[in-house]
Amino acid sequence: MLAQKPVMALIAHTARDIHPPGYYLLLHGWLNLVGDTEFALAFFSVTWGVLLIASVFRLTSFLLGDKVALWASGLVTISAYNVWYSQEVRMYTLGACCGVWVVYFALKAWSAKSEPFAWLGYIITATIGLYILYYFGFLLITLNVALILIFYKQFKVSFLKLLLANLAIVILYLPWLPIAWRQATNPPVPPWRSEIPLPMMLIESWSALSYGESVEISQIWLLLMLTLGLFGLGLYAIPSSRWRILLPMLTFAPLAIIIVVPLITHSPLYHVRYMFTYSPFFYIILAATFAWLWDPPMSPFTGGIKGGVIIVLCIIIGNGFSIYQLHTNPRYTSDDFRGAVQFIVEKWRTGDVIIVNAGYTYTAFQYYADSQAWTYSRLTNMDKNHYLDYPVFQTGTVDGLDTLGWGDERSDFYAMSKNETYHALQTVSNMYPRLWLLRSYDTVTDPHGTIRQWLDENTIQYEDHVFAGQSYIRVQGFLSKYPPAPPVQTNINFGDMIILNGFQPPPTHASAGQTIDVVAWWTAHTSLVDESPYAISLKLWDEKGTLAVQHDEWAVGNLYFTPNWKVEHTIRHPMRLILPSTIQAGQYWLDIEMYHSQSGMPLQIVGEDGHVVTLGGISIK
Structure with a gap:
């Protein structure tokens, strides 16, 4: 994960990305203090979400008094928008806090009650905001224009101070300014934002400000x-x-x-999440309404307080419904990268390869796989003469622009032609008999489905699992059509239907708590379409003939049960047996058998009086 890198490596990485380094540097410091668990990561955003409540109170109190400030902080507290981004490991609650404070310090500096350090506070918070989020710059532009408009009578007096303050901000931002300009004018990432009609932008933004993103406008x-x-x-x-x-x-x-800038640049900038940085000022305006309604002498309604109660309840119900949907509606569920990566890690066996598509989401695998053994590289950089034990290949953008990643080999973003993609996938399929594909945002980097099409035509899909979240995370498993030959070759006929062509024997020595990997090669001797699926069992026996450990599983995967097997096509099936930590030391042997999943009856070996094949002996210590 980016925030776990050393500081200089972190800054260098963000320089090749699309975000400034400020948020990641602060998160880096936070992780050094509290650890890098999921809770610690998420709590960083929660902390700023809570501080946003206090910050809004302070600004509103300065502008409109404590009464309105209480309402404003209350609205931020129940805001579904704030709850959403307080739970995401992103920079938006921090950016919103900086936005509130930069406005507060600017107004303090311009007011008659100006404090000595108000301009310094403006400079610091503005600089931090720019290093956190590029869209913070739009708030600064707006703030400066607004200051000129509302304080035009004092403009001559304070113009020099404002000019010097902004000059100081530019100087402090100067080290990053060339990179920011390059990222803004020549983004190194594939285009992921599509054009949205103006009415939809306005309605969506209003809905998010009012009740968050986890409700439908029609609701x-x-x-x-x-x-x-x-x-x-x-x-x-x-x-x-x-x-x-x-x-x-x-x-x-x-x-x-x-909205206006893309009319010139022809590159869409809008996403509803960016409105969160500017949302506190929306809540302050609503707070003024509630404070006004709650003051009976000023209220135009009969029984103003009663009317105010009803309106407040409506706002609470709207946000409460949105928060409820955020936590219960699958459409708004957080991306379950943890579940997807854990599924791959549990299913991964020696000889497997992992492809992450889109490649730049590899950081999720890196975080949840929690191992230093994995080797990460671009898919197109793989060497057919160099076999990797724990390979994770990252895809680029198929037929993408040459400007992706600015041609830097270290960038997470790169273009690969369709022919390069085909060649790399063929090489992977030749070298590794089983492939795991972690899909997320792959419609951005592979909009025409080049990778999916090649895999459909040249491999056998045996596994497919969809995981929760808005990124459509999916894990799929594929078998090479040309598996390697087994180390130990056999010709054992189970029930005159399935042939055990060979196997990779277990290790001769093992320790308690370890895993034992074996591989079996199967061939359907006849059509199994009308048969119920068969399952496979590994059984470990001790010297006395007592069953010590057993592991059963479906043959191959959830999309390629035995009825799907093609006649005379060889299937390579790796299996894993986990030894309990309490297993006694001694000599054991490992058997394999195949049985009918419904009746539990094993398939008999043709020509022999039995139904098991011994794969080898194991000495356990």
């Missing part, structure tokens, strides 16, 4: 109309004309920039 359109009315009332209720200009500008002017 809450009445509540969206309610928040629209509350927003308008909030602008009316804010007593200062300056803040009536400032707060909606800080909320929506950055969105306007996000």
Whole structure:
């Protein structure tokens, strides 16, 4: 994972990526303090999500007083938008906090109550924000324009201070500025954002600000109309004309920039998640409404407090429903990379190869596989003369632009032609008899399904599991059509239906708690289409003939049971037996048998009085 790298390697890696290094550097320091568990990673975002509540209170108190500040902090607390990003290992809650504080310090610096260090606070928080998130720059642009508009009478007095403060920010950002410019004007990543119609952008943004991302607009359109009315009332209720200009500008002017810039660059910038950085100012406007409704002398409603209670309940119900869906609706479930990687690691056997597609998601495998043994490299860089014991190959973008990764061999992003892809996959299939494919965002890097098509045509798919999350994570297993020959060749006929062509014997020595890997080569002697699936059993016996350990599993995988086997086609099937830590030392032998999955009856060996094949003896210590 990026934040686990040494500091200089981390900075160098982000320079080849699409994000600035600030968030990862802070996360790096956090992990050094508390460890790198999933809880520790997620708690970093939670911490900033909680601090955002206090930060919004401080800014709102400065602008509109403590009464409105209590409402604003309460709205941030129940915000489904905040709950969502407080649970993601991303930079958005930190970016939103910096946004609140940069506005606070800027206004303190311009006000008559200016404190000596207000400009310094503005410079520091603005610089940190830019090093955390590029979209923070849109907030800074908006803030500077707003300061000029609302303080134009004081502009001549404070212009020099503002100019010097912004100059200081540029100087502090100067080391990263060339990289930021290059990443912005010539992104090293494949295009993943598609154009969204303007009405959809506006509605989606409003929905996210109001009730988060885990609701359908059709489910809450009445509540969206309610928040629209509350927003308008909030602008009316804010007593200062300056803040009536400032707060909606800080909320929506950055969105306007996000919409307008692509008209020039022809590269979409919008994603609903980016609105979260600007969301605190939206909640402040709504808070002004609630504070106003709760003041009976000023409320235009009969029984203003009662009306306010009903409206507050509607907002709570809307956000509560969104949070409920976030945790229960599969559509909004977090990406289950942990489950996908653990599945691969559990199923992986010696001789297997792993391909990560899209290749830049390999960091998830790296984190959850939790082993230093894996060797990571680009798919197109594999050497057919160099066999790897634990290979993980990362795909590039099929027929992508040559500018991907800027041609840097160290980049996570690269282009590979269709012919290069075919050649690499053929080489992999020739060298490794079994392939695991971890798919996530592969429609971005392989939009025409080149890799999937090649695998469908040139391998046998035997496993397919879909995992939860919005990235459509999927693990698939494929067999080479031309497996290597078995070390020990046999011709043992089970039930005149399946032939054991050979096997790789177990190790002669093992220790308690270890795993024992064996491989069997099978061939369907006749069509098994009308038969129920057969299962395979490994049994370890001690010297007294007592069964010590047993492991049963389906032959090959969940998509290639024995009824699917083609006649006279050889199937290589690796198996693993886990020795208990409590097993007694001594001499053992390992048998293999095949049995009917429904009746449990073993297949008899033709021409022999028995149903098991001994694979070898094992001395356990």
